[in-house]
Amino acid sequence: xxxxxQTPRYLIKTRGQQVTLSCSPISGHRSVSWYQQTxxxxxxxxxxxxxxxxxxKGNFPxxxxxxQFSNSRSEMNVSxxxxxxxxxxxxxxxxxxxxxQNTQYFGPGTRLxxx
Amino acid sequence: xxxxTQPDIHITVSEGASLxxxxxxxxxATPYLFWYVQSxxxxxxxxxxxxSGxxxxxxxxGFEAEFKRSQSxxxxxxxxxxxxxxxxxxxxxxxHTGGSQGNLIFGKGTKLSVKP
Numbered sequence: 001x002x003x004x005x006q007t008p009r010y011l012i013k014t015r016g017q018q019v020t021l022s023c024s025p026i027s028g029h030r031s032v033s034w035y036q037q038t039x040x041x042x043x044x045x046x047x048x049x050x051x052x053x054x055x056x057k058g059n060f061p062x063x064x065x066x067x068q069f070s071n072s073r074s075e076m077n078v079s080x081x082x083x084x085x086x087x088x089x090x091x092x093x094x095x096x097x098x099x100x101q102n103t104q105y106f107g108p109g110t111r112l113x114x115x
Numbered sequence: 116x117x118x119x120t121q122p123d124i125h126i127t128v129s130e131g132a133s134l135x136x137x138x139x140x141x142x143x144a145t146p147y148l149f150w151y152v153q154s155x156x157x158x159x160x161x162x163x164x165x166x167s168g169x170x171x172x173x174x175x176x177g178f179e180a181e182f183k184r185s186q187s188x189x190x191x192x193x194x195x196x197x198x199x200x201x202x203x204x205x206x207x208x209x210x211h212t213g214g215s216q217g218n219l220i221f222g223k224g225t226k227l228s229v230k231p
Contacts, residue, residue: 004158033217042224043205045217059215090158092219099211099218101147101166106159 001027004093004107012113018079021110025072025093029105031055032074033098034066037088037109046089048098049074055097078112086114117142117210121222128196129230136191136225138206147209148189149219150180154202162204165189176200201229 005024013019025032033056034046045058049068066076072093078085088111092104120139128134140146147166151159163174170182180191189206206222213220 006158033219035217043221045213045215045219048217056213056217057215058217088156092159097218098209099213100209102209103149103161103164104219105161106151108158109156111156 004091004105006089006091006107006110008110009108010111010113012115013081014115015081015083017081018077019081019112020075020077021089021091021112023074023076023091023093023107025074025091026105029093029095030072031094031096031098031102032068032072033092033094033104034074034076035090035092036060037090038086043090046076050097081114083114086112088112117208117213117216117220119206119208119220119222121204121206121225123225124223125226125228127228127230130198131195134191134193134196134200134227136204136206136227138189138191138222139187140189140206140208140220141187142208142210142220144210146182146189148180148182149207149209150174150178150189150191151205151207152176152202153205153224159205162191196227196229198229198231201227203227 031050033048048056068074091107094102150162
């Protein structure tokens with residue numbers, strides 16, 4: 001079974017631009033969670049989508065948004081990019097709602113660099 | 116509050132030596148525990164998980180972890196480290212009420228370096 005895939009793997013943008021990242025979960029998984037990873041802050045939870053609905057949201061500004069499609073694929077969007085948005089963005093999928101025994105499987109990440 | 120603590124930020128071991136990475140959790144209910152490994156610039160790979168039953172769980176790449184409820188610990192071990200084990204290791208607890216932290220609460224990670 002194919003794992004979680006994320007596209008693109010690398011992205012370079014300039015301040016003020018917007019960006020869209022894509023995540024395809026493992027086949028049959030209905031939950032997709034997004035995380036931001038930086039050297040200073042570590043792993044930080046962005047949001048989780050399940051059955052096309054946002055179920056949980058981290059403490060990030062409204063510039064960070066996401067959505068999930070009927071095939072469980074998910075996208076996240078960051079508008080008006082700031083230098084501090086440079087990070088590795090990780091997507092994880094699980095069969096059911098994240099948490100408890102529902103194991104999350106991670107993709108390879110998208111490395112976003114904002115200049 | 117639920118949390119995961121990995122007391123060691125960075126550990127260096129010699130190739131062939133044994134390894135133990137520490138993890139302590141704080142969670143009021145039954146803990147569902149995970150260890151992930153991350154190579155530089157890569158995503159997180161699941162090493163092993165504990166839900167219930169035998170408190171010693173085996174994972175991939177020769178790793179094992181022992182759950183000790185009395186110590187709220189879930190330490191990761193490997194009897195003989197290989198140079199390819201150099202990576203960052205994250206302990207996590209799965210909860211249902213993580214709120215803005217999300218429902219997979221991570222420790223800050225332990226970076227493992229391996230000396231030849």
